[in-house]
Amino acid sequence: MSVTAAAGFRAAGVTAGLKESRRPDLALVVADGPAAAAGVFTRNRVQAAPVRLSRAAVADGCLRAVVLNSGGANACTGAGGAQDAAAMAGAVGSALGCAVDDVAVASTGLIGVRLPMPTVLAGIAQAVAALDRDGGGAAATAIMTTDRVSKESVARLDFAAGVVTIGGMAKGAGMLAPALATMLVVVTTDADVAAAHLDEALRAATARTFDRVDGDGCMSTNDTVLLLASGASEVSVAPGTPTWSDFVAGLTAVCADLALQLVDDAEGASKRIAVEVVGAYDEGQAVAAARSVARSALLKCAVHGEDPNWGRVLAALGTADADFEPDRVDVSFNGAPVCVGGVAAGDLAAARVALAPREITITIDLHAGTSTATVLTTDLTAAYVHENSAYST
């Protein structure tokens, strides 16, 4: 269901023909009427044409539709690429009878190649005809690239005034990034939320979810997260009311679930690694320390080999912008202590056993305060190298 779980939305996913595989490649999400909307986008300075278009489209806090394609990122495509993105929005706007600037566009695939516009425009017509109240699953499938599985998540919030539903879809398996993961995400809700508040909720939710996924440290040119609120539940949600924190928590839960699905499907990975920093001076330093460890290629290799090489954790910590005394740091792998007070501790054989599961938690206590943060990453494998060695040609 995902993006059509909430009332007031229809979606479709079709095969336009953009991929050699002839798998579904074009998705459309449409609100029944004007929806309040918010978006967060890649912080890469090289931004794809659809990112620039969607940022402008969502600036007024209102969207009617989002059109997404896999099979081509429409990034580094110059003025022609910008025209193509505008033509996609225009085609959707014409078909739905809405303003072109109420249509957002998101693209994913190879950078630097123009989209075959006749194919895209025919796909849009096909998608408009296929729009359905149950189209969320088809849409989630159509945005996949190297993803092995589609990613969907739904939360239902039972408020006194009625039930609010939040549903989302995501794609992305490579380029999980320091600022935003891979990543195209559309989340919809039938809550009645003003656009400014929607923006606040989305920023809070993504800061602790997608922003804390770091697959390979590479930041995409196309990352896009859009949130649309139809108001169809007639349940009003706003800061200062009792429902607000529950709404933000529900939205965060959906984003966290999608983020976890992204990590679990990361290219070539054999393990999911949660780098959990505790005892940090503040949350920013906790994130910095966790991210530094999560980005260490040497550590990611060691975890792949189930080698309890905690020295690589300390070496990575030493490059982070975080306060700590090296001789006070504790490290454990899945609960097995390997370093206490900055020096070797515990039984490395036990630590090796602790590294056998697919899910690894590296817990680091900086003993510098009370703040905590967790960054998710994966191990570094020969399969990652293989998948990323032959792609564009």
Add this chain to the structure above:
Amino acid sequence: MSVTAAAGFRAAGVTAGLKESRRPDLALVVADGPAAAAGVFTRNRVQAAPVRLSRAAVADGCLRAVVLNSGGANACTGAGGAQDAAAMAGAVGSALGCAVDDVAVASTGLIGVRLPMPTVLAGIAQAVAALDRDGGGAAATAIMTTDRVSKESVARLDFAAGVVTIGGMAKGAGMLAPALATMLVVVTTDADVAAAHLDEALRAATARTFDRVDGDGCMSTNDTVLLLASGASEVSVAPGTPTWSDFVAGLTAVCADLALQLVDDAEGASKRIAVEVVGAYDEGQAVAAARSVARSALLKCAVHGEDPNWGRVLAALGTADADFEPDRVDVSFNGAPVCVGGVAAGDLAAARVALAPREITITIDLHAGTSTATVLTTDLTAAYVHENSAYST
């Protein structure tokens, strides 16, 4: 010859027994008398005991000897590790009859494990006995870890006042890092240079050589570069004299040669990649842009696969702290243009051919100024993952 090419130095490399392989593991470099000295060290905040010791030893601008071991990094070893490093310096000082604080120590190997001190001290005695005017090669061999070949370089400068020799050795194949590469380096010269000027020359030389090697973005806890000047040539070198720029250039050439040898021996690499940024606003921005591209795991995989995926160059540039307009950037691979004005250019088949050699130069013109910088890295391979997946246990 390396560290014994310059007059006034002896060296030795012996097998103390620190490595299971029973390969040489302990090196000693000794000046005939007190030598002017300078050092640069890792900027990692987690610093090995020998780094802390050597930083203090060189602070007064004078060294007599450097003792180096492979087979153990003596990092994250607490107060005991600091005592071990001090005992190494003490043993050398006693044997040579010099002050303990005129002895520097450098260690490389696994983090977090104490050195077997009886073995180390017996090795030091053995090395003192083996000191030789031709011992440079043996010393260079004894500092190897996963290095496949030893690294040595010599420059001879023919000044009016006489010949000055500069010779160096280096080790390091993994953890090539953003701040300093792997890396233990000792360079000696028989020039007569005041310590303060030696420090100035060393910082200038390393800033453009070792500091611009970035293998996997991981910064070591043990990186050490030491420069000793014996004065035995009786050729005085100082800033403001005609010989100064030639001396700095010669020292830079030795460091550059050693840095290149480090990259060529990087763990698991099949290609050397020079990321050359031109047209940058200033040199700092040129380095930042080149380093960002050199650290992109996705790009390094693409080069490994000889895939001219220039979109990954632009995606990496977009995260760098450097001024440029995305739609003005040009990129070429070994001279074959792949991106002009931010969009696709040239023939990707030709670019694929251009990526076939072992040595790859990626040239990026930012069109934002006149500064330039080159950062050296390698491709990312399954062999890198393999080498780093099983190491400590």
